[in-house]
Amino acid sequence: MAVRVAVIGDVGGHRDELRRELYRLGATGRGRLPDDLVVVQVGDLVHRGPDSDGVLELVDRYLWAQPEQWIQLIGNHEVYYLREPVFDWSEQLGLGARRTLRRWWRDDLARVAVAVRTPDEDFLITHAGITESFWREYLDATPDVVDAARRINAMAREGSAVLYGGGSMLGGGPPNPTVGPIWAERGSELLPGWRDTTMPFSQIHGHSGSHGPCDTPATSFDAQRHHEETRLLGGRVIGVDPGHGTRPEPDWQALVLTTSERPNCD
Numbered sequence: 001m002a003v004r005v006a007v008i009g010d011v012g013g014h015r016d017e018l019r020r021e022l023y024r025l026g027a028t029g030r031g032r033l034p035d036d037l038v039v040v041q042v043g044d045l046v047h048r049g050p051d052s053d054g055v056l057e058l059v060d061r062y063l064w065a066q067p068e069q070w071i072q073l074i075g076n077h078e079v080y081y082l083r084e085p086v087f088d089w090s091e092q093l094g095l096g097a098r099r100t101l102r103r104w105w106r107d108d109l110a111r112v113a114v115a116v117r118t119p120d121e122d123f124l125i126t127h128a129g130i131t132e133s134f135w136r137e138y139l140d141a142t143p144d145v146v147d148a149a150r151r152i153n154a155m156a157r158e159g160s161a162v163l164y165g166g167g168s169m170l171g172g173g174p175p176n177p178t179v180g181p182i183w184a185e186r187g188s189e190l191l192p193g194w195r196d197t198t199m200p201f202s203q204i205h206g207h208s209g210s211h212g213p214c215d216t217p218a219t220s221f222d223a224q225r226h227h228e229e230t231r232l233l234g235g236r237v238i239g240v241d242p243g244h245g246t247r248p249e250p251d252w253q254a255l256v257l258t259t260s261e262r263p264n265c266d
């Protein structure tokens with residue numbers, strides 16, 4: 001059976017936006033996903049918008065009912081509650097929502113990376129993307145997308161600090177070539193290293209970028225869906241962060257991939 005994999009960008013505390021998009025994809029009001037749909041959410045479910053606790057409640061329902069069909073990744077705004085906070089944020093989740101996040105993490109219902117293979121193209125999906133230096137140094141330059149995701153998730157289980165390494169978006173320092181997949185900034189950290197080599201697989205990420213018109217010929221911006229795509233040798237880098245602030249960005253959609261195999265979640 002053909003499977004639709006819907007990659008949903010940063011939700012940023014906008015429960016109604018998330019629910020509307022899930023309905024558009026065929027989910028029901030009773031919190032059920034259609035059989036042919038797998039959702040991958042790239043992290044940063046919370047903060048900025050009006051109902052972060054409500055977002056976690058909503059996602060928890062799907063994760064509980066259909067754990068095979070909801071793949072939850074973590075972003076820097078989830079890590080804020082899972083490790084010692086490394087940045088200041090004025091909003092704070094309620095106690096129940098924090099417990100939900102910690103339970104997902106403890107029970108392996110939330111992860112850092114997932115691989116999706118389609119007949120034409122392999123995709124590694126993480127919150128912020130994997131830089132070329134990170135791939136070379138910490139993933140031994142593996143050409144296999146499933147192996148890359150497996151190594152990243154194993155690093156998370158081992159408590160590896162390099163996964164959480166920050167760069168220019170944390171503290172405003174200079175770009176860090178080996179910034180981790182939680183913090184990489186698209187324009188200054190993620191894309192540059194890949195421009196000089198052949199990508200082993202394509203990537204999809206949230207966190208940064210896809211907020212507006214692009215300045216390089218290799219990049220195109222789909223304003224209706226709020227996707228920013230850069231074509232490079234060997235693959236593409238696609239940003240799917242809608243860029244919601246306190247108010248939601250009205251024009252955004254999930255990126256839908258069609259495949260015959262379910263995403264690999266080792």
Ligand SMILES: [Mn+2]
Nearest residue numbers: 044075076207
């Ligand atoms: Mn982020």
